[in-house]
Each structure stands twice: as structure tokens, then as C-alpha cells.
Amino acid sequence: MKKSFFAPTVLALVLLFLYIPILLVIAYGFSPDGISLRFFDADGNFLGFTVKWYRQLFTGVYSVRSLLDSFWLSLEIAGLATLFSCVIGTTAALALNRWKSRLQSVHYALVYTPLVMPDILIGISLLMLFVACRVECGFWTILIAHITFCVSYVVMTVLARLQDFDRSIVEAAYDLGAGPLYTFFKVELPILMPGIIAGGLLAFTLSIDDVVITAFVNGAGTNTFPTYVSSMVKHSKNLPAVFALSTVMLIATCLLAGLSRTISKRHGT
């Protein structure tokens, strides 16, 4: 069959389009000028690269203190939100998979709707709830909001794994005299683990990257990494440090992904 060059050309251009900003993020982390981010001066002379932003990050000097604080807060929230949403999400998926009652169809609708709702609607409705209940916004409200939008993603991922789960294994365990709790922890949970881990990873990425919902419920002075960065549109003091930190995060993610790939390959799943 004759090969067409049109589609591969479009694909190559799209990949270029997707990667230019990433390459710039990496490059800006080495920018000598913290405000204009330029590599060339007015006469077109090359100003060179610098690692001073990386040094600032790793020594934690005062100017990047708030940036690092927001980053640790993001990690903390994402970690806790992942943990809670995995527990809540797994129980929900088990219930949805096992019973087909009227209650479960309402339950499914309740789990599914947040997936199609724009973030901003989840954000504003939670803000209204917190205002109506006179709850002070801060760490806990951010955590509650993140768990709320992560749960649905975990449920869907675990549910997909449950779809090809053979119930007769559980029945076999019962026949051999295992109790329900023993069966759950020794049979069901290990089989479901890949699904839970995948859902947890999804929840973690969503949580660590969320701006909109957090911007509604963070209250004054509590900033996660994304809200901190988006507030820098107005006063961009240490932009290259942000880009340097993003580069570090990118490298860390790539390493983790590579590691998990090798592990899952070794286990043959």
C-alpha cells in the first residue's frame, strides 16, 4: 500500500508543539537573568547558563523558602489525599461490583458525576459548604477537597480491574474455610493491588497538579505549589527557581516511572 506522508508529518509537528514548552521549562531553569529569562543581551551576546537557582533550591535560602514550603505542602496533601481516596475508592468499587441494587445505581451516579463536572464547579460548591458551615479554610479544607475529586478516579480504575476478576477464587477460599476478612486481605486485595496502585498514581498526579479547586478552598496564606506558581503572574520574583524545581520533579517522575516499569515487568503483570 502506498505510504502517505501527510499524517506522519502532522504527528511530528504535534510532538514538536507538545515538547517545546517542556524544553523551555528545562532551559529557563538555567537562565542567568531572573526577570526577563533571556539568554542573550540586547546586542545578541550569549549570557551563558547558571546553576545558581538549583543551588538556591538545594540550600533552601530565604528567597525560595515560600516556594519550597508550598512544594512540601503539595506533596503532603497529595500523599494523604491518595491514601484516603484509595481506601474510600476501593470499598466503593467493591460495593459497585458486587451488588446491583437501586442503592448502587444511585451510588454509581454519585461517583460518576464528579468526573464530568468542571473543577471550578467542585471548587465553588465546596467553598459554599465551608462558608455555610463557618469552617476556616486551610490545610484540612484543601485535603477534603482533594479527596473528594480523587475518589471517583480511583473507583473507576479499580472497577476496571474488578471487571475481569474471577469471583470463583473467593468462593474457593470460602470453601477452604477462610473467613471473609482473611479472604479479603489474602485473596482479593493482592489481586486488586495493581488497580489500586494505578488509581492511586492517578489520584496523586491529579492532586499535586490541581490549581482551580485549591484556589477556592485554600484560604488566605496557604498555598500549594500550583497556586503559588499561578500567583506569581503578578509578582514574578524567582521564576527560574520554579522552572528548576519543575525540572527536578520531571526527572524524579521519569525515574519513578522507569522503576515501576522494571518492577512490574519483573512481576510479569
Add this chain to the structure above:
Amino acid sequence: MKNRKGFFSEGLLTAPSFLWLALFFAIPTLIVVSFTFHGHTPNGGVAEPYSLETWRALADPDYPSIIWRTLRISVKVTLWCILLSLPCAYAIARMDKRLRAIVAGAIMLPFWTSFVVRVFAWRTMLHPDGWLQACYLSYLRFGEWLFQCMPAFVQHTLTGLGLATSGSLDPAMATMLDSEVAVVLVSVYSFLPFSIMPIYSAAEKFDFSLMEAALDLGANSFYAFRKIFIPCIRQGIISAVLMVFIPAIGSYVIPQMLGGTNCVLIGNKIFMRAIQNRNIPHASALATLMAVSVLVPMAMTVWWRARQKARDLKKADTGLAAHIPGAKA
């Protein structure tokens, strides 16, 4: 006894997520909807008596233009995404298996950097002194030159249709940053992987020998692409449309960081009303409107899919040819 036990364990497993989502998703949504039937008080509260004052206030000239702009930009972004995704998905699906996995991974990799940081990188790229702005200006100049070359009646038709504006170009007015162009461009950039993936997973299952058959029977490759490839992957295309259109309607970060005051969308207005002006009923009304504009296409798709499924089942006994539109012609 056994039945009651089953009911108990069902309740135990359902309760955590059910209660959590009822408390933090369903009830707050109902609170938002109920606020739209109240007026607002000057000190940022919600007025006690029921009124339709808030819904009437949406007719304020400010709101319809924002709603219209949001819909227009979302449609534009969706069209661009689909238009670019189709050849990409086609190209990936035609690769051999190993390369396919690598390229599909490469498309998702940009998501491993923070979304806000990527938007920030775009902000610096779109700077008025930057190379993208220079490209954009020469593109506009080329368009202007093309327009001047056309006969007068064509010029009139184009201006009449709103596709072109007469008069010469003002470089100071034609900046990309803080304009609709930047918002559309960066939205396409951010949502493109979400539209490539569903189309690609549909294209992966497509049997390319059908295309070869069409070519053997004398169709040209574009005709075969349009009449065979596209109808066969329509489910993927519909998913892609939803994956782009819904976040585009709810867009907040991109117009906030790149649209400036010229490109305020519903999302930004909701935030402004809720946080800055403390006009909670107005924010709620806009949010309700947004929810409706997202749920309507969603419900339509669910309905359409159910109908299509029923029709496909009916057709199943009439043979394969019935599945391929245009094959009978």
C-alpha cells in the same frame, strides 16, 4: 438472616464513599443551586427571601457576551483538537507495535510537568518581544496582503461574514498575549493529548485492510479516510470531543494567566464573583449555567450511544456491509 447480613455488608462497603460524596459533592451542589434563588446583600451575604433577581441579573449585557465567548472558544478549541488528533491517531495506529507504545507514551509525557508551570512557559514564549509574536504578526500581515489582493466583492463578503476586518493592521493591538488567540492556542496545547488518546485507542482496533480494499476499488486515500476510517472510529471521536469540550467550558487557569482582561471566560467570572466581589448568588447562577452546559452534551451522548447500540444490534444480521457507511454505493 443471610439476606440481612448481605444488606449489612453492602451498607458497610457503600457507606464511606456514599456519605463522603453526598456530604462534599451532592449537598454542596444543591446549596449552590439553592443560592441562585436568592438575592445578594451588600456585605457579601445571601439575602433571606426567595427571589428571581439573580436569574434576571444574568441578562446584564456583561454575562451573555462572556457566555457566548466561552462557548465560541470551547468550540474552536474542540475543532482544532479533533482536526489535529485525527491524522496523529491515524499515523500512530499505522506504526509497528513497539514504536506505537513509545509514541503514545511520548504524547502523555508532558503531563509529568506541572500544568501551571507549562502555562507559565507559554506566557514567556508569547511575550510581545518574542519570536512567536513575530511569527503571528507576519501571519497577520500575510492575511492582510491576501485580503488586499482580492476583488472588492470578495472583500465585502468576507467582512460581512465576520471572517475579516477591513482597515490596516495595528501591531500594537495585535499582541498574542492577553488575547483570545493565546487562550485558544494554549488550550489546544493542553487538551490535545486528551483528544489524541481516545481516537488512537479506537484507531488501534480499526482494520486497515478495509482502507486497502477501498483503495483497490479506486477510491483516493482522502476519500477512503473520510468514508471508511472516520465512520469506524466515531465512538473514539465522540469521547475525544467530550474530553476536550468539558474542560474547555470550565477553563479557568489558561484565560486567567494568558487572556488578561480581554478574554474573561465564565470560569474566571465565577471566581471573580465568588472571591473578589463576594457576590455569592451571581457566582452560583453562573456555576449552575456552566453545569447545565456540560451536562446537556453529556446526556445527549449517552442517549445517542444507547440508540446507536440498539441500531447496531438490529443491523447485525444484515452482514458486515451494513456497518460501513458508503460501502453500498
